[in-house]
Amino acid sequence: MTQLLDQLNGPDDIKKMSVQDLEVLAGELRSFMVENVSKTGGHLAPSLGTVELTLALYHVFDFPDDKLVWDVGHQAYTHKIITGRKDRFATLRTKGGITGFPNRFESPYDAFGVGHASTAISAALGMALARDLDGGDQAVIAVLGDGALTGGEAFEGLNNAGDLGRNLIVILNDNGRSIDENVGAMSEYLSKLRLLPQYNRAKRDVEHLLKSIPHIGGRVYRTASAIKDGVRTALVPGGLFEEMGFRYLGPLDGHNLPLLIETLQQVRRMQGPILLHVHTKKGKGYLPAERAPEKFHGIGRFDVKTGECPCRKGVPTYTAVFSQALQQLAADDADIVAITAAMPSGTGLKAFGERYPDRCFDVGIAEEHAVTLAAGLAAAGKKPVVALYSTFAQRAYDQILHDVCLQKLPVVLALDRAGLVGQDGPTHHGVFDYSYLRPLPHMTVMAPKDEAELRDMLATALSLRAPVALRYPRGCGVGAALREEFSLLPVGKAEVLRGSGSLALLAVGSMVHPAEETADQLSAAGIAARVVNMRFIKPLDTELLCRLAREEGVRAFVTMEENVLAGGFGSAVIEALGEEGISMPVLRLGIGDDFVPQGTREELLALCGLTPEAMAERIKEFWKGLDG
Numbered sequence: 001m002t003q004l005l006d007q008l009n010g011p012d013d014i015k016k017m018s019v020q021d022l023e024v025l026a027g028e029l030r031s032f033m034v035e036n037v038s039k040t041g042g043h044l045a046p047s048l049g050t051v052e053l054t055l056a057l058y059h060v061f062d063f064p065d066d067k068l069v070w071d072v073g074h075q076a077y078t079h080k081i082i083t084g085r086k087d088r089f090a091t092l093r094t095k096g097g098i099t100g101f102p103n104r105f106e107s108p109y110d111a112f113g114v115g116h117a118s119t120a121i122s123a124a125l126g127m128a129l130a131r132d133l134d135g136g137d138q139a140v141i142a143v144l145g146d147g148a149l150t151g152g153e154a155f156e157g158l159n160n161a162g163d164l165g166r167n168l169i170v171i172l173n174d175n176g177r178s179i180d181e182n183v184g185a186m187s188e189y190l191s192k193l194r195l196l197p198q199y200n201r202a203k204r205d206v207e208h209l210l211k212s213i214p215h216i217g218g219r220v221y222r223t224a225s226a227i228k229d230g231v232r233t234a235l236v237p238g239g240l241f242e243e244m245g246f247r248y249l250g251p252l253d254g255h256n257l258p259l260l261i262e263t264l265q266q267v268r269r270m271q272g273p274i275l276l277h278v279h280t281k282k283g284k285g286y287l288p289a290e291r292a293p294e295k296f297h298g299i300g301r302f303d304v305k306t307g308e309c310p311c312r313k314g315v316p317t318y319t320a321v322f323s324q325a326l327q328q329l330a331a332d333d334a335d336i337v338a339i340t341a342a343m344p345s346g347t348g349l350k351a352f353g354e355r356y357p358d359r360c361f362d363v364g365i366a367e368e369h370a371v372t373l374a375a376g377l378a379a380a381g382k383k384p385v386v387a388l389y390s391t392f393a394q395r396a397y398d399q400i401l402h403d404v405c406l407q408k409l410p411v412v413l414a415l416d417r418a419g420l421v422g423q424d425g426p427t428h429h430g431v432f433d434y435s436y437l438r439p440l441p442h443m444t445v446m447a448p449k450d451e452a453e454l455r456d457m458l459a460t461a462l463s464l465r466a467p468v469a470l471r472y473p474r475g476c477g478v479g480a481a482l483r484e485e486f487s488l489l490p491v492g493k494a495e496v497l498r499g500s501g502s503l504a505l506l507a508v509g510s511m512v513h514p515a516e517e518t519a520d521q522l523s524a525a526g527i528a529a530r531v532v533n534m535r536f537i538k539p540l541d542t543e544l545l546c547r548l549a550r551e552e553g554v555r556a557f558v559t560m561e562e563n564v565l566a567g568g569f570g571s572a573v574i575e576a577l578g579e580e581g582i583s584m585p586v587l588r589l590g591i592g593d594d595f596v597p598q599g600t601r602e603e604l605l606a607l608c609g610l611t612p613e614a615m616a617e618r619i620k621e622f623w624k625g626l627d628g
Helices: 003-007 011-016 019-040 044-048 051-060 077-091 120-133 152-164 185-194 199-211 217-226 230-235 239-243 257-269 287-291 318-331 349-355 367-379 390-405 433-437 451-464 509-524 542-550 569-579 601-607 612-627
Strands: 067-070 140-144 168-174 247-253 273-279 336-340 360-362 383-389 412-418 444-446 468-473 495-498 503-507 529-533 536-538 556-564 586-591
Touching: 003 019, 011 051, 011 077, 019 044, 019 051, 019 077, 019 257, 044 077, 044 287, 051 077, 051 140, 051 257, 067 120, 120 140, 120 152, 120 168, 152 168, 239 247, 247 257, 257 273, 318 336, 318 349, 318 412, 318 451, 318 468, 336 349, 336 367, 349 360, 367 383, 367 390, 383 390, 383 451, 390 412, 390 433, 412 451, 433 444, 433 468, 433 536, 433 556, 444 451, 451 468, 468 509, 495 509, 503 509, 509 529, 509 556, 509 612, 529 542, 536 569, 542 556, 542 569, 556 569, 556 612, 569 586, 586 612
Parallel strands: 067 140, 140 168, 168 273, 247 273, 336 360, 336 383, 383 412, 412 468, 444 468, 503 529, 503 556, 556 586
Antiparallel strands: 444 536, 495 529
16 A cells, blocks of 8 residues: 555645654655565665655755755665656666666756765755855755765865855765675764764753853853864764864664654754764665665565565676686785775675685775775785776776876776666766776776686786786676686787688677677678687787788778777777778777666667677678678
8 A cells, every 4th residue: 555655746745744644655655665676676775764864855845946966876766756756666777767866867856966976965065056156045955875975075075065164964874884884984983973872962961061151151162162172072972074064963863754854944944064964774664675785785676575586597697707716816826905995795805805804905985095005005016906897997097097007006907897787877887998998008908708708817917917907797697618727818819719701890898799699690691700809908909900901801890899989999999900001991889979878788789789680780781881
């Protein structure tokens, strides 16, 4: 039964509801989310934890005139449902459906588009400054959560906002987790605050006590408030935020609707930067998610009764193969260390950390720090492997360039989830890494055709003692046989898989096996095609390209990559031919100059024209043009 939810037509209805009705609605929203996300997949556990907070915000504030900015957006499903997207929620994260994150193009209630962590305070502060320049008085609210305070940009925003002193509300939804458990000194600090239920009472008591001193009480309180050392921090827990210029309130029970509403009504009238610390339970209301919040942080389809996902048997994922290979290599080399940015489970490093706890470092949502930390380890003689999703490595571009490549330090970037990742959409597709890594001096960039080659490439990367990026896709491998031993690959050398034909299909990484299927379809149409697994995007096998281009009977090249065409692998081939003075027709197949939406990987490959069928048709037209 979702009686109240069925009657809900928009945010204004939230304001009209009693607290009792809102508490009933909270339960209905949780059931609605669980039922729908079980069919589409999504970020369930974070959104289950913010139901009451979201309802309280919409009960008190006037969105979209007031501005609500969600950090990352993992927590925003209730926000989506009550802002006119209830009837489309069943399309969550599907092709043509509503997105999994707040999206400015989807709703006026989505004040800022998100997908990567720790951006909310900076964006909200920008909106607050614009409001003040325009003479407005709207409230601007940033909701943090899922480990956002482990990221450096959040502190940059706090620092600037506290200094400027503008009216800004920052709500810290503290559930103690990002995907896995939060790490670091800030997490420990927040844990201590959560363990001080007497905090607010003590703060009020101190204020009341000082002000009650006859004649001088007001001056004593103002003096105490101005003290900038440990005395004030001792009197006022939460003093870190106070010292940064914020008025700190909390921690509050984030599931206590009456308390949340009352507090937010008071906060709305306050001036200056406010930080409201709210404690919630990730996965609240759905027992499987409460027991395993990391599993339900981002989950595929699952059975509502059991919480179990459909079994995937047989072929291991690239992530699992990477994890096992790294452990195996580390067993024989004590200098190998691993670094992750709040993703030990997602990147496969959880098992490595359990086996080698002293050699595995989770730095929180801090990719920039992760890369420079690795550079420091490498400078001291270690062999660091930084496991990141491709999309998140973008956040550390300066560190890769300046701290790793400039100094020629042996850091291995293991870029998981490269290429089209599916339902998380454009904020998470890893389709730019060939292009942004290829220009960096001293960087080697490689991509395996299958999970067996991934093992050998990891061993090769660790042997080079130089900057290396190893890029591999999300999901299961192709079923290649895995050998126990490793083979080191010759750097910059491709592998010819089919050696005859007047057309050469040059494929890299996840496009190698589709290239072979494409060659089969071309053969049926009377076009004989060679297939080359290029392996290395940098250094490119220029020797092979020249030999193929000059060999009698090879009339054209086709490059295939799951990356943007601009500056990618195909561009590298054209540049190499140009430098050698070779004129050769080249058809580049890849991702065009636009952001790719959400959908299954199969749907998106079709959308981008990267299925074997679509590529074969493009090549046939190209081939006809050569004769025209």
